[in-house]
Amino acid sequence: MTEGPPLARKGRGAGTNFSGRFERQRRQAFDDGWSERDVEPPRLETQFTRDNTKTILARNDSPDIAFDRSINPYRGCEHGCIYCFARPTHAFLGLSPGLDFESRIFVKEEAPALLRAELSAPSYGVRTIALGANTDPYQPGERKFGLTRRILEVLLEFRHPVSIVTKSALVMRDIDILADMAAMRIASVAFSITTLDRQLSRAMEPRAATPQRRLEAMRTLSEAGIPVCVLASPMIPALNDNELDAILEAGAAHGAHAAGTILLRLPLELGPLFEEWLERHFPGKAKHVLSLVRQSRGGKIYSSEWGKRMTGTGPYADMLRVRFEKACRRLGLNERRSAFELDKTLFRKPPQKGDQMTLF
Numbered sequence: 061m062t063e064g065p066p067l068a069r070k071g072r073g074a075g076t077n078f079s080g081r082f083e084r085q086r087r088q089a090f091d092d093g094w095s096e097r098d099v100e101p102p103r104l105e106t107q108f109t110r111d112n113t114k115t116i117l118a119r120n121d122s123p124d125i126a127f128d129r130s131i132n133p134y135r136g137c138e139h140g141c142i143y144c145f146a147r148p149t150h151a152f153l154g155l156s157p158g159l160d161f162e163s164r165i166f167v168k169e170e171a172p173a174l175l176r177a178e179l180s181a182p183s184y185g186v187r188t189i190a191l192g193a194n195t196d197p198y199q200p201g202e203r204k205f206g207l208t209r210r211i212l213e214v215l216l217e218f219r220h221p222v223s224i225v226t227k228s229a230l231v232m233r234d235i236d237i238l239a240d241m242a243a244m245r246i247a248s249v250a251f252s253i254t255t256l257d258r259q260l261s262r263a264m265e266p267r268a269a270t271p272q273r274r275l276e277a278m279r280t281l282s283e284a285g286i287p288v289c290v291l292a293s294p295m296i297p298a299l300n301d302n303e304l305d306a307i308l309e310a311g312a313a314h315g316a317h318a319a320g321t322i323l324l325r326l327p328l329e330l331g332p333l334f335e336e337w338l339e340r341h342f343p344g345k346a347k348h349v350l351s352l353v354r355q356s357r358g359g360k361i362y363s364s365e366w367g368k369r370m371t372g373t374g375p376y377a378d379m380l381r382v383r384f385e386k387a388c389r390r391l392g393l394n395e396r397r398s399a400f401e402l403d404k405t406l407f408r409k410p411p412q413k414g415d416q417m418t419l420f
Contacts, residue, residue, distance in 0.1 A: 068340060069101045071266050073140035074158035074333055075340055080151025081328060104163050106138055108201060111166035116174040117189070124367050127223070130193035131175065133207040135166035137195040139227065141265040142337045143254075143294050146194045148328040157329040162267075165201055172210040179218050179409065186407040188221040198228035200267060212237045217410055221246040221402035225291070227253070229269040229277040235284050242286040245403040250289035250320070251278050253307050255300045263341050275314045282315025287400055289318040290393075295380055296324045297352030298345055304380065305387045312391040318400055319393040321384050323356060323372040331361040352376050 068075055118130050136150060140162040147157035155164055168174075178184065191197050197208040215222050216237055224231065224238075224247070231238075231249060241247035255261050256271045269277070282288045290311025295301045308319055326334050338346040350361070356372030357363045371377055388394050 069104050069159070071140070072104055072159060072162060073142040073264070073266050073337065074147075074162065075336055076333075077156040077159040078329075078332075080154065080156055081148070082151050083154065104159060106162075106201070107164050108204075109164065109166050111135060111168045113168050113170075113174070115178065116168065116171045117178050118194075122366070124370060127188055127190040127193065129187060130190040131171070131197075131211060132192065132194045133168050133171050133197055133205075133211060134195050134199060134201060135168075136161050136164055138162055138165060138200045139196055139265055139268040141227075141254075141268065142334060143264065143296065143324055143326075143330075144195075145325045145327055145330060147330050147333065149194065151329065158333055165199075167201065167205055168207065169205070171207050172214050175211055175214050179214070179220060180412060186220060186404045188223055188402050188404070189215070190225070191222050192225045196226050196228060196268075197224065198226045198230040202228075202230060209234050209237070212241070215246075216241055219244060219246060219406040219408055221404055221407075223247075223400075223402065224249045225252060227251065227265065227268045227274060229273040232277050232280050235281060235286070238281065238286050239284045242284070244406055245401075246406060248287040248289065248400050248402065249278075249281055250291050250318075251275075251311070251316075252291045252293055253311065254293065254296075255303055256306055256310060257300075257303070260300065271310075275310055278311065278316060279314040287318070288314075288316050289320065289400065290314075290316040291320045291322075292384070293320065293322040294324040295321055296349065297356070297376060298349045299342065301380065304383055308384075308387045308391055308393065312393055317393065317396045319384075319388055319391075321380070322370045323377060323380065324353060325369060326353065326362045327364060 116131055118132065120128060135153070137144065137146065147161045150157050150161040191208070191211065202208050212234055226249065238247050238249065251274050253271055253274055254264060258270055261271050278288045278290070290308060292304055292307040295304060304321065311319060335350065338349055354361060356374050356377045358373065363369060371381060
């Protein structure tokens with residue numbers, strides 16, 4: 061058998077499609093020596109499948125997450141970010157967190173109607189909804205399906221606060237809705253910028269917008285009065301961590317008034333996927349990167365401990381935290397947090413067909 065990681069597929073982040081953790085049978089690609097190692101694998105087309113979910117608001121009670129409800133219009137994400145912590149969720153569908161996650165996308169076509177019904181429920185209590193907490197609401201399929209825009213239209217109708225996270229310039233398409241919502245202080249947008257290096261970005265997040273396009277989108281939204289945040293995330297030891305200050309500086313220069321950062325997280329199947337990607341793209345750095353990851357995770361590739369899973373522990377993690385805090389103070393980031401405290405008092409349930417009118 062020929063040694064070495066599998067060749068990259070054009071436009072894809074993962075190199076393999078090994079089985080998820082719930083499968084009884086394990087699939088793993090290998091080279092039997094009959095194929096040429098330098099022959100590019102065939103292009104992998106994206107498949108879209110209707111998701112017949114009955115609810116659209118996902119709830120969580122995690123003590124280290126700032127929101128308790130979120131909407132993800134799509135399962136899987138075509139951006140193909142190799143570091144995406146959501147990859148293991150595809151195992152619940154009997155699919156691989158590898159290539160399946162970025163090429164087999166499930167579309168929640170009834171999301172706007174489901175959202176309207178859930179917000180109209182008598183027992184519903186308003187709190188900010190995180191849009192895109194797991195997968196990007198503006199991934200390429202959004203151009204075809206338009207679910208995110210229709211969701212925003214429902215949220216605007218209900219005057220419901222929403223916080224968006226994306227790495228796509230497609231968010232500019234909805235600037236008309238977002239500007240109206242921002243004027244009522246019920247919308248903000250955070251842009252994930254992992255690197256300013258186009259070449260590194262293309263390797264890590266092959267179908268996401270270039271870093272410069274994200275910065276341009278950030279400036280456009282900011283100039284329209286929409287609060288924008290820059291997320292220098294994830295920070296990957298010895299790979300993009302040297303760019304932390306530069307990313308924050310670029311964000312501030314393009315209108316961001318808030319910032320955040322997260323240390324690389326490698327839960328479940330993501331660990332071996334990321335290791336394989338490192339060996340394929342950065343074989344000379346792989347051992348050093350993984351060593352620093354383990355130093356920040358108690359000697360393991362990942363630790364899910366509450367309060368520490370986002371930041372890590374130890375000297376390296378402490379150094380990143382200090383650098384981030386100093387850069388934010390220097391750039392004036394996170395000083396105007398009130399702009400990101402969205403208003404929940406405007407929420408209203410519009411009259412629905414068949415509602416009985418009250419006399420007073």
